[in-house]
Amino acid sequence: MSKKWFEFRAQDEDASIVDIYILDIIGDWLDDLWGFDGVTTAKAFVEELSKLEEAVKTLRVHINSPGGDVFGGLNIANALRDQRVSKGRTVETIVDGLAASSASIIAMAGSPVRMSDNALIMIHDPWSFAIGGSDDLRKEADALDTVRDTIVTTYQWHSELKTDELRALMEAETWMDADEAIAKGFADEKVEGLKAAASINPRALTKLKVPEKYAERVKALVRDDEPEPAPKAPPEPTPEPAAADTAEVVKLCGGAGLDIDFAQALIGEGATTEDVSARIAAEKESRAGAQARDKEIRAVCKVAGLEEFADSYVTGGMAVDQVREQATLITAKLDKVEIDAGLGPDDGTRRKPVIDVREVYAQRNQLRLTEGVK
Incomplete structure (x- = not known):
């Protein structure tokens, strides 16, 4: 003691x-x-x-x-x-x-x-x-x-x-x-x-x-302690899973269409083969979702004649439904165009809007205040 x-x-x-x-x-x-x-x-x-x-x-x-x-x-x-x-x-x-x-x-x-x-x-x-x-x-x-x-x-x-x-x-x-x-x-x-x-x-x-x-x-200054009981043998340690082979990680990432930066991140973390497979699948799904969102947002902006807003919508993190709603509000207020939620191909009969870009920006800024869009 x-x-x-x-x-x-x-x-x-x-x-x-x-x-x-x-x-x-x-x-x-x-x-x-x-x-x-x-x-x-x-x-x-x-x-x-x-x-x-x-x-x-x-x-x-x-x-x-x-x-x-x-x-x-x-x-x-x-x-x-x-x-x-x-x-x-x-x-x-x-x-x-x-x-x-x-x-x-x-x-x-x-x-x-x-x-x-x-x-x-x-x-x-x-x-x-x-x-x-x-x-x-x-x-x-x-x-x-x-x-x-x-x-x-x-x-x-x-x-x-x-x-x-x-x-x-x-x-x-x-x-x-x-x-x-x-x-x-x-x-x-x-x-x-x-x-x-x-x-x-x-x-x-x-x-x-x-x-x-x-x-x-x-x-002479050291006290004579009673022998302490022998310590209990520690439990056998559970072996740590081995990190995946570097070449194998690069190969798997390349086969999945993922860049070398992602492969290097997995290698740096010492990810196991099982982890690598799961992470690659999750990353592919995430990137596919991001690409689909990017494509749909740009399509919405094109139909609304708001292509100049597309990049900011994509990088700003807004959901597609929010982009569609805001684009509808802008075009409705300007009385220029109505958004087709189906986003079907243009058969040439759709009336082309005439957009005053400065007026659009002014209207959008006003919407930021009234709708709480950041």
Whole structure:
């Protein structure tokens, strides 16, 4: 069962002091990625922080964490720093055992930052994963650079190292004991510490590249979980239908009188042979309907002497019946012609209308207003 990774403890003997413990992986999406069923998030931490009584004047934040969600770490660090600025509270951060990755960001919210004499800090570049084309990957890389620069700024709350120096330390994935952290400005003082609680999930070790000289120290911070039951075997995946052969798609489309653009669209979608056949049939039916509509609209316009309107009717999406009705209205108002709904062949006896084009446009515009035609 998952454990809550933070805890607020009020001091019984002094209501002005609250001890906060961050004792495992900082939650959010990292729980899913690393296979943990986390029960809390950085948002929950900040919400609990906002509920503290006004009588609280000092926050002592104890850290023993392998890190986790970088945005959660930044969110918590900013919220703790705001306690100093907006509430006038003293915020002390104490690295009891390990402040790695985003946990090191949270440590920077303290003033002072203290480290137990056997504690460690680890900093590194943010990382992520992305799926997509080259543009997507470039955008993700740019986003990571922005996150890195934000982390550098947070470290500079304490450290006087230059930006390039901090970037180099992060790129190298740097581990520091208390003395090294103080020398580089990541901590203010070293304190004699008690043995930190073994609270870190053992699976987190698989995500940390711990230097050999610190391996035993980090191992001592890992809790001894009971063996978890073996996971159930996943169901056999249903095989995905294979995409139709490219040449076959082109051949089928060509045989149906469809252009290469349609074939390429099917190929790009990875359509199966069954899908290709269904899509071709539907496309042929759709195009045949469109051609029939086009032909009938143009015939209506020709009989009415409104050929100049045909293109706009075709592209405007009007149904044939609507076109016929509007053409009838126009010609009726002009008293020029009557539309034969049957659209039979002209036997030469039909009276040819004389059309004043400008008057037709004026009448049609008036009809747009009175009939609601767009």
